[in-house]
Amino acid sequence: MVYEELDPEGAYHRQREGWRYIDVRTEQEFAQGHPEGAVNVPIFFMGPAGMQPNPGFLSVVQRLFPTDTPLLVGCRSGGRSARACELLASKGYRQLVNIAGGVSGSATVAGWRQQGLPWSTQLEGVSYRALTSG
Template sequence: MSTIRRVSPEEARKLVDDEGYLYVDVRSEAEYAAGHPAGAQNLPFMHVGPGGMQPNPDFITTAEALYPRDAKLVLGCRSGQRSLRAVEALLNAGYTSIVDQRAGFEGRRDMFGKLLEPGWSVTGLPVAQSTPGGSYPELRKKAGL
């Protein structure tokens, strides 16, 4: 597999604004609803379950129903860990233009909670509470799932 392209929040916004990329927020539905990059769509890589975070078994199926394999997508999560795994999963499924927004929405932190790299919201980039048609239930309906 080729090297994964990882970008800062500012670089991710430039890809969305200037190069036609779509921002896909892979956080849980609740995290997305609490605030997300303006215009982002929500495709959770994991769901909150009784025992904590559980893989979304429909992640690839939903992605395939929504986005062609050559779609230009920037994936982001809370801190950059889930999105990196989601990028790997999509690349393994044959996607070719996937980029990871490495610091996520809140930023990358060390084991003590110190901010190492600010995320989307911390850098002051546009945040929304809702994006028409962008929630996971809306996207699944659009995809016919």
């Protein structure tokens, strides 16, 4: 495995140590609330035929974060973020954590919100639209 996996509480401790949080959920999911300090770079967009890959995912992450940046990667429950970690590792990122359980939790891990970790609905400067405009 080319990335580490931590539960939300472990990821929160890393975030407090300076790791950056990328939320790879859709823009709509992110707008409903997200871990405080996260930036939104969706790995997929919702299209008429379901989830479609975001062709700009890697280029946006590479523009925002050099490959030596320690990154926490989260989604709803951990699946999309695991895929994002694999893609990022293939481009030279080496300090990667997939957040098991994501924001909503899984059958075995309580999510970020369920664990009462800092939550935000603030979009200014952290939404995908803000990160990719001008």
